[in-house]
Amino acid sequence: MPAELMLETDAYSLLRSADIDVPKHRLAKNCTEAVEASKITGFPLVIKISSSDIAHKSDVGGVVTDICDEKELIFEYNSLLMRVKEQAPDAHINGVVVAEQISAGTEVFIGGTFDPSFGKVISFGTGGTLVELWKDVSFRLTPLNENKIKSMIEETKISAVLHGFRGTAPLNMDALIKIIKNLSKLFEENDSIISFDINPVVLSTERAVCVDARFITDINSKKKERILPAKPLHADVFKPKSIAVAGASPVAGKVGYFVMQNLLEFKGEVFPVNPGREEIFGMRAFKKVSDIKKSTGKTPDWLIVAVPAVAVLGVIEDAGEAGVKFAVIISAGFKETGEKGAKLEEEIIKTAKKYNMRIAGPNCLGVMIPDMNLNATFGPALPKPGPVGFISQSGAIISAVADRDITGNVGLSAIISVGNQSDLSFSDYMHALAEDGKTKAVVLYIEELVSGRRFLEDVQKIIHKIPVAAIKSGRSKKGSAAARSHTGSLAGSWEVYKEAFKTAGIVTAPSITRAFQTAGLLASEGWPKGNRAVVVTSAGGFAVLSADYAEDNNIELIELDNCLKSELNAVLPFGWSGNNPIDMVGDAGDKRYAQTLDILIRHQDKWDIAFIAAAPVTSIDPVRLSKEIVRFSKQTEKMVVGCLIGGDSIKPGLKILNESNVPNFSELSDAFSATGDCIKAAREAGFFSNEDI
Amino acid sequence: MPAELMLETDAYSLLRSADIDVPKHRLAKNCTEAVEASKITGFPLVIKISSSDIAHKSDVGGVVTDICDEKELIFEYNSLLMRVKEQAPDAHINGVVVAEQISAGTEVFIGGTFDPSFGKVISFGTGGTLVELWKDVSFRLTPLNENKIKSMIEETKISAVLHGFRGTAPLNMDALIKIIKNLSKLFEENDSIISFDINPVVLSTERAVCVDARFITDINSKKKERILPAKPLHADVFKPKSIAVAGASPVAGKVGYFVMQNLLEFKGEVFPVNPGREEIFGMRAFKKVSDIKKSTGKTPDWLIVAVPAVAVLGVIEDAGEAGVKFAVIISAGFKETGEKGAKLEEEIIKTAKKYNMRIAGPNCLGVMIPDMNLNATFGPALPKPGPVGFISQSGAIISAVADRDITGNVGLSAIISVGNQSDLSFSDYMHALAEDGKTKAVVLYIEELVSGRRFLEDVQKIIHKIPVAAIKSGRSKKGSAAARSHTGSLAGSWEVYKEAFKTAGIVTAPSITRAFQTAGLLASEGWPKGNRAVVVTSAGGFAVLSADYAEDNNIELIELDNCLKSELNAVLPFGWSGNNPIDMVGDAGDKRYAQTLDILIRHQDKWDIAFIAAAPVTSIDPVRLSKEIVRFSKQTEKMVVGCLIGGDSIKPGLKILNESNVPNFSELSDAFSATGDCIKAAREAGFFSNEDI
Structure with a gap:
């Protein structure tokens, strides 16, 4: 048996050696030793069977809690052994662990696993017997520092309880943080530990104690070779x-x-x-x-x-x-x-x-550089040139993307089919595109990363300059099976990918269409500076939907201050919404839009993102409105998102927006989702430096 | 004060009168009475302050638990009164409730609220002090029957614990169901009860007891008038x-x-x-x-x-x-x-x-009947005629929809702007469209329903015949404020709308685009008969993404049985995926598609939905492939979903699909989401009669 469950007493010792609090305990080989042990643990105490052959002690009646005195201990000790011998007659019994009973507290868990793409990963969340029910868990790749640990804790729902929930006292967070830090270090430094699961860690106002500890070890597990960064690929290669x-x-x-x-x-x-x-x-x-x-x-x-x-x-x-x-x-x-x-x-x-x-x-399918008329593939025709690079692990998806429709109006700087990635992989291509002088954002279609760690390091070097939107497929069980059958990759766990992308600031896109929408938005507007948004519209329905979509995507619709309100009152008719979304009433023409946008230009310190949403109504000339939006975009330093929504009648307007690189969405929900995804990625990667999170 | 908090002793009496189990208890006016009461409740017991002026007893030290004997009772009784008098000096004190302490069990809650659109609503979920943390809750509109109660319970996460979680014994479900049934009846029959909140209801293997009960009453609350169904609107009116x-x-x-x-x-x-x-x-x-x-x-x-x-x-x-x-x-x-x-x-x-x-x-904006060239609006040009009716509470959204782009290739039978709905409302128009002989599905854009109950009854009469996809806006706080400023409606609670739509079988759409995609799918294919799906593709990337999207949307990708596998082996080359998604390898032409589809036609009893996903690659002629898909659709009784994904080069194929009413999606994720939404709606409304839920 290569992988093996560590005895709990050994696990306790290991934890103690890492300066982690565990219950007072002793291994008792017989009843006398158990009584002896109780003098160290005190009452009430817990007894548990100790055997490498028994993974689930409770299932064989191998745990008794709430033992209050010596008499009870002797009785329970004997009956525990009898039950276990009856139910697991072949198990080798090491003895019985006598342990201090940790009085009630909040139960959390801390886990460690090894991900094939990203290596060692620490998880944290709501513990106890209902772990699988609540699935309240967050992940971080090792190594962890205090900030990472804090943000990992904050991501879970249980963190509200740790801070003191509805009047209860806050629990000892410092002790918890210390345990996570030490466990993470222990995991990193011991390559024989394959995984571990400490559940529960009982947290009180006083202390944090690892009550149950399961370590799976494999002495044959070798230290993973450190992958040396390859020589970077120069942009001139393209x-x-x-x-x-x-x-x-x-x-x-x-x-x-x-x-x-x-x-x-x-x-x-x-x-x-x-x-x-x-x-x-x-x-x-x-x-x-x-x-x-x-x-x-x-x-x-x-x-x-x-x-x-x-x-x-x-x-x-x-x-x-x-x-x-x-x-x-x-x-x-x-x-x-x-x-x-x-x-x-x-x-x-x-x-x-x-x-x-x-x-x-x-x-692979090959490589395309549209602005050089270079189509070195056996597939589709060249797409329109533009600022978005596309690196893909699927040739068919390249064919679909190059055929246009999916990318909307977004042009492409390069399309690269990575194939088996036996030498060059995502990181290399991204590095080259970041230096080519024309790529402003990148879309990745990923089934598997060969070396997740190196990928992350490389992405972090360039992502401030060229934002990255990624579709990760093979997320589901069947999806990863399908990926295996088609590329021979083993798609890693989606949760870990998600966490890794988050760390690096990669925008995770749920679909190909959305990935290109997001990349187009970022290529023309850059990262948003914050999440304070205004919506300008004359369509009541769009105002209502905008407010919903903003909330869905954690986009803050700012409250208009009195100064803004009074300036707007001066130009807008009676009956305008009086707040944000700024609904200028259905008969607004492009002039009323222009007046409102002028006010927002003057007050651009108050917002980070503006959505301009209009329907094809008789009072609006789409060409004139588009010109106003372009002017607005030029006169502000902020993210301006066009939402001219309609079909044939607005096309001349869309052409103007497109020529001036102002992004436009033909579905309001997409505009908010794509923007929200960018905000989320920027925030989680810490790009909003001025924000307290 | 019109609304008032019922004293707990009164609440207990009310519950008892409805044959609902509450702890044994007595109101004690003094210490002697408390000791007297303990003879009825037994030990351990709980004491709680009784005062209409104190909403949160714990906050003023007004609750003591775990009282084990008379001596402790006397001491705690006196100190409780002292604390409360100090912390809430102005509160009128009725006495102290002495109650049986219900020993540990699983804590759930049962609530009742009044929704402005839909009336009385019952909620159920995880109870205890962490209610707001877990937000594990489900809703049903009254009246409830046993099936509704069971499905309400099943929707929550805590239901897993009730059934016995990881080896624990199942709890007394019958007792829980009875409590919910009786509470719902009590709520329905008492118009003076505005809302109630029973938390916790403690559930054990033996019983279910309502431990804490809060009823808010208003004796002035009048019985809601029963809205009489209006004379139905005849289709000839259009x-x-x-x-x-x-x-x-x-x-x-x-x-x-x-x-x-x-x-x-x-x-x-x-x-x-x-x-x-x-x-x-x-x-x-x-x-x-x-x-x-x-x-x-x-x-x-x-x-x-x-x-x-x-x-x-x-x-x-x-x-x-x-x-x-x-x-x-x-x-x-x-x-x-x-x-x-x-x-x-x-x-x-x-x-x-x-x-x-x-x-x-x-x-309102007016009414359009495209196939009659009838445009009785002051707005946009007529859209293409077709099978989908659109009834909208926003004129601007009608303008955007009529301008085409958003509806994709879906044609429209009628567009109706409901305006203030002072006489005719959504239900009336739906009834008329259901009878017009051309409408096959309806899209609704709803900010507020005037009478939610009548709407539901009316929808349920027609939805088997014409499926309905609805966008409900004003879901968020700001969204409902925006809706108010623009139509004078009070948008009801989103949770209740969602539940109401579910009951009726309405597909809830997250965006306008998706609503028309879904309606188009349902108009051409009707309701799916189940959720067993097959994916046929030659694009590896699409196979992987399909598996992910299927899982995201609870669409079951069937395992291919040996019979299907061997038939497929006979026509597909070495290296095909060997399972579902059926990836026929990248060089598949339309002939290989045809052979696979032939096999699926013969085995159409094994699946309910087929997705045919293809990219624009050199080996596929989109026209020939589209003809095969049309044939496949004609020779099966199942839902066939085209996913020809690309741009210019596949347009001739799309034209063929469109002419034969085979739906096509240009983004794979949309295909699965729209189909998944239909399945979800059909299942929740009980349209899958052969399924055990």
Whole structure:
């Protein structure tokens, strides 16, 4: 048995050694020793069976509480042993733990687990027997500092009780924080501990005591290798001047055919490579990549590989020899097919490393750089260029995204299909995009991160500059099974991903559409500076819905102060809402919008986000209104969110907003959700420096 | 003081009279009586101060528990009185309640409140001091029957504990159900009870006892009048042949101008009415509505009123006299402006009743019947005709919806702006649409229901035939304030609306877009028959996301049985997912889709819903795939949900789906959410008759 449950007395000793409070206790081998022990623990006391073979002591009648005197102790000691021997006759019994009974307090739990992507994780929440019922739990990746511990505690519902709930006295938070800190350190420093579960930790106004402790250990568990940060990928890698295509083909339907066809628009040089052809798509074909240099004296900046899996290693060796530094391996048939493929993949990467060649893929769709007319994929047409980069673990989703509709009006700076991520992974691509001078936000579609820790470190370096919105799939049990069947990844626990994203400031998006909405918003407006919002509208229904959606998304609709109110009273007709949402009454034209926006420009210190919501009504000219919104956006330093909601009749207005990079949402609920997601991410990652949380 | 807190002893008596178990107790006026009382209650016992002036007994030290003998009782009795007199010197003290102490059990609560739209509501959930912390609560409208009570209990988390949690014995559910039933009856039959709160009800394996009981009463509270069902509105009212327009105007910018302009397309007769004009839009104008009959012998089927508020009463009187039976009062300036307007509104309705004339509005945008080219509004152009009716409490939202984008490809049968609902309201319009022969689903935008109970009864009559998706706004505090400022409604509590919608089977939609998506889905597919789903795709990413979204929305992805698996193995290549989601591998063409769909047609008894998800990839011809999906939909009796996701390149496919009424979603998450919402509504309303819940 590699993993093993630690005896409770050992667990107690371990905890004590980490300066963590546990009940006074002794292991008694017989009744006399138990009585002896009671002199140390005092009454009332608890007795529990001690056996590595018994995981759930209560189930075999192995726990008795509330023992008040020696006579009772002797009686209960004997009957406990009898019950256990009857119910678990084969268990090896170490003895009986006699322990101090910790008088009533609030029960919390502290746990530690090992996540395949992110490593050691600490959890905290409502403890006791109803843990699974309340599911009141928060997580943090190790290492923890005091701030992280405090915020972890604050996230749970039970924290309200810890602070003193409805007149009860506050409990000893310092003791709790100390326990969590020491446990986290203990977990970090002991690689033989696979997981632990302290439940309950009993918290009173005086102390915090770990009453029940379960440690699972494995002495064979090795210290995880520290993954060294790879050499960062330079942005120039995405500005190739020449591209070789191994496996280029004139035969319609072949991958190498589609790649060549897509590259026809590329303004740089393209070198088809195919040992059996002289010419492909009217271009001279080369037998090997190394022949290109021999014939032309040029080394291609990129190599696209679209040959059968078995031929890839040879191509890479030859190209590496020839000095090629970047290859996109589209070919499939590697890790995703099993062990043999995985071995081949390893060989390829080893070979590439030898020549300092970086590899995208294998088993990927390719790479697109829209503003260079560079489509190095076997898939879809290029999307509109723009400020959002998209890095995806699914080729089909790239196809859907490149085909436009889903991205709305958001243009793309680069689309990268990561494939098996055997060399380059999300972090590398993000690093390069952050430096390319055109990417202002990034969308990630993630099924699995190869090294979650490194990813986080890398994201944290760039996220202030380029915000990141991520869709994490494979969250559900069936979803992670589906991910395995399709990429050979083991999708990690969603809870841990969520926590990791939060730490880094990544906006977690619930859908592809929303991810691009959010990225578009952030690319044009940057991070919001806070959550104080105003809504300006002439549509009563939108005012009502806005207030609901603001509340749903923790967006604060500011109360208008007297100064604002009196300025608004001066320009708005009788019957305006008198507060925020500022409903200017149904017959408002663009002039009334302009007057209200002018007031908000003057008072822009009072808000962080403005939503301008209008329906296509006869009194509003969408073009003039859009121009007012653009002016408003230019004259404020804040996040301005257009919500012109309608269809055909407002299109000329939308065009104006789009040309001036003012984001617009065609569904009010999306506008508030996307904004709320940004606020949440910014707040949780601590970007709102002036806020007391 | 109109509302008053009932003394606990009275509350206990009231409960006992309703055959509800309470602790044994006595009111003691002095120490001797307290000792006397203890002979009835036994020890341990509890003492509590009795005073109508003290709402929170614990806060003034007015409760002592765990009193174990007479000596302790005497001591604690005296010190309790001293404390209370010191802390609440002005309170009138009735005495001290001496009560049996109910030994530990699970604490739940039962509450009763009065909702302005729906009347009496019962709540149930986790009780004790942490009620506000856990917010584990469910609601039901009275009257309750045993099934409703059981499902109310099941909805809470604490129900798991009641059934026996992790090996504990199940508690006495029958006793709990009986208490809730009797309390509900008590509440229903006593109109002087405004609200009550029994917390805790202590539940053990033996009994269920109401330990603390707070009743708020008001003897002046009158029995609510039973609202008599109005005469149902006949569908023919929406098939007018002639329309008079009071306030018709040739002056651009006036409401009566826009109405006339919009009516130009109408194929029936239009009679402009304006005392100061001979001719409007080239049509003969009449001085009064009654002149139309005098001059032409015809009585218009509809009257649109767009005159100033003060002139409306005269117009209605005249038109009523002339035999007009249906009027749409667009004019504003009534209830929404205050008391004077409300009075005028009442007068108008009284007058209309005299002539059996039904009134839409006032203060509304008007009515549209797209397939009749009938646009009787002062607003937007007509949308595309189709199977979905839209009844809205916001004119601006109608403008946005009629302008298309939001509705996607869903066409509309009728758009009705309800305005102040002074005569006709949501129920009436729904009833008429249900009978019009073309409406297959309805979307409601609701800020407030005038009579929630009548609405529910009416909805329940038609919802099997025409499903209803509703957006309820004014859910938040600020939202309901915004609703008040704009329509003069008092938006009721969201929790109660949610529960009411659930009872009736209304799908609650979180946004306008989603409401139309859901209505479109239901209009073409009808209610799903269950929640067993299959996903067919060739996009690995969609397979992974589908599994996540299915889990998020409680949609069951069936396990493929061996029979299905072996049939699929026969047609799908090595490397297909081997389970559901059925990922047929990235190179699947429409033929492989067809083969898989054929298998699912043969096995359609095993599933209720099929999602067909495809990206725009080179191997798929969207037109051919769409034709296969249409065939699949025709050859199955189940819900078929298209998820062709992409942009320009799939449009020809979408056209085919749309023409054949197969719903399609351009965002996978929306497809699952909308379907999940339908399943949830159908299940909660009990439409899945074959399911054990």
